[in-house]
Amino acid sequence: MPSVTILPSGKTVEALAGASLLETILGAGEKISHTCDGNVECGTCHVFVHEGRKALSKMQRSENAKLDSIVGVGSKSRLACQALLGGENVTVELLGFSSGR
Numbered sequence: 001m002p003s004v005t006i007l008p009s010g011k012t013v014e015a016l017a018g019a020s021l022l023e024t025i026l027g028a029g030e031k032i033s034h035t036c037d038g039n040v041e042c043g044t045c046h047v048f049v050h051e052g053r054k055a056l057s058k059m060q061r062s063e064n065a066k067l068d069s070i071v072g073v074g075s076k077s078r079l080a081c082q083a084l085l086g087g088e089n090v091t092v093e094l095l096g097f098s099s100g101r
């Protein structure tokens, strides 16, 4: 069972493999924007993944295209609604600004 550490709070929660980062973050009681509820339309769930990127599901074309339209995207960027957990631990940073539309 992977654990997810959420920055900046530093809270660590156990998560289910196959769950999305968004579900896991919300389940941990952390606040994260998710305007389109996981439909890859808003980009507001943009996060940085600091550790465990390779353990997440591969980025699909729709996620990649949405990230391309967002300011402030970097190599650690994922959309939390699209990144599914594998079996390894992940450290994710919630962004303090709304980077999507």
Ligand code: FES
Pocket: 033, 034, 035, 036, 037, 038, 039, 040, 041, 042, 043, 044, 045, 046, 079, 080, 081, 082
């Ligand atoms: S919740 Fe809208 S793209 Fe993730």
